[in-house]
Amino acid sequence: MKKRLLAFTLIAAMGSALLTGCYAGYPAQTTGTAPAAEAAKPANDKLVVGFAQIGQESGWRDGETNDIQWYAAQHTDTIDLVFADAQQKQENQIKAIRNYIEMGVDVIAFPPVVETGWEAVLTECKEAGIPVILVDRGVDESCADLYDTQISSDFIWEGQQAADIVGDLLGGSGKVVELEGTVGASAANERKEGFDGELAEKYPDIEIIASQTGDFTRALGKEVMESFLKSYDDIDAVFAHNDDMALGAIEAIKEAGKKPGEDIKIVGCDGVKGAFEAMVAGEMNGTVECNPCLAEQIFDTAAKLKAGETVDKWIVSNDGVFTQEDAAAELPNRTY
Numbered sequence: 001m002k003k004r005l006l007a008f009t010l011i012a013a014m015g016s017a018l019l020t021g022c023y024a025g026y027p028a029q030t031t032g033t034a035p036a037a038e039a040a041k042p043a044n045d046k047l048v049v050g051f052a053q054i055g056q057e058s059g060w061r062d063g064e065t066n067d068i069q070w071y072a073a074q075h076t077d078t079i080d081l082v083f084a085d086a087q088q089k090q091e092n093q094i095k096a097i098r099n100y101i102e103m104g105v106d107v108i109a110f111p112p113v114v115e116t117g118w119e120a121v122l123t124e125c126k127e128a129g130i131p132v133i134l135v136d137r138g139v140d141e142s143c144a145d146l147y148d149t150q151i152s153s154d155f156i157w158e159g160q161q162a163a164d165i166v167g168d169l170l171g172g173s174g175k176v177v178e179l180e181g182t183v184g185a186s187a188a189n190e191r192k193e194g195f196d197g198e199l200a201e202k203y204p205d206i207e208i209i210a211s212q213t214g215d216f217t218r219a220l221g222k223e224v225m226e227s228f229l230k231s232y233d234d235i236d237a238v239f240a241h242n243d244d245m246a247l248g249a250i251e252a253i254k255e256a257g258k259k260p261g262e263d264i265k266i267v268g269c270d271g272v273k274g275a276f277e278a279m280v281a282g283e284m285n286g287t288v289e290c291n292p293c294l295a296e297q298i299f300d301t302a303a304k305l306k307a308g309e310t311v312d313k314w315i316v317s318n319d320g321v322f323t324q325e326d327a328a329a330e331l332p333n334r335t336y
């Protein structure tokens with residue numbers, strides 16, 4: 001039984017002029033804050049998707065949000081997107097998901113900010129008969145039967161690619177510091193697993209001398225890099241679990257009087273435009289792309305789930321690997 005839409009932003013009501021997807025430039029971030037007015041659930045057979053976004057912690061996250069909102073605004077005849085911004089708090093994501101259950105949306109999609117703490121709310125989704133799509137992050141194995149599919153990159157592969165770039169840059173030996181993503185996030189856990197494992201297996205003479213979370217943000221990435229630089233004067237390379245933290249590390253290295261990209265090599269993940277600009281400037285050495293432009297896959301998959309079709313448990317994004325050599329040629333193609 002579908003219920004009335006409670007106070008939430010129906011992105012479909014926004015003009016497409018406000019938003020552009022991963023195929024063009026980006027407007028200022030539109031936040032999915034809950035308006036006061038109550039909206040009646042459309043009395044039609046449009047696909048209603050409730051999306052509980054993590055927040056706005058990185059350029060990558062903004063790219064994902066804009067792509068989803070832009071795509072929904074282009075398809076107002078068939079899609080209604082209900083969007084909430086959880087300000088990086090798991091309890092806000094859970095609240096939004098419970099609202100979507102109350103509304104009776106057709107499908108719920110969200111990037112779990114951390115891997116644990118989802119069993120209760122995912123059980124409620126299952127009991128309500130609402131399919132769930134995990135987007136760009138995963139949940140603990142114990143919840144494997146409580147969601148329908150995960151659409152995301154292969155983070156272990158990303159970590160391994162980053163380790164190979166670092167191994168090549170250092171000629172197989174040196175000292176590395178690691179800026180980790182959000183504590184407990186699958187993207188952070190698995191990038192670390194891939195990076196540390198690849199170094200141990202293929203580059204035994206490269207040592208990780210420090211590893212600490214920068215919470216996927218530029219500001220904290222800079223702060224942690226400042227502390228690393230105070231503690232160690234022999235850092236040869238940084239691996240940052242996302243480009244935003246890598247860009248923060250670049251600032252810290254410059255302020256410490258060293259040359260990022262030369263004295264200390266820098267490798268990140270995501271493939272945001274800023275990383276390509278830094279590589280063209282010679283201040284960064286590589287990035288492993290993590291495609292945030294998942295909107296078409298999300299809504300196509302949601303339509304299949306609404307129609308009762310089964311889909312693959314993991315829909316893996318295809319990502320590229322970029323270094324300074326190909327940065328200039330690739331920069332014009334970057335859309336987030």
Ligand code: GZL
Nearest residue numbers: 057058060136137187216242
């Ligand atoms: C990856 C995604 C990560 C990005 C970060 O799929 O979950 O979250 O790498 C973002 O930039 O904060």
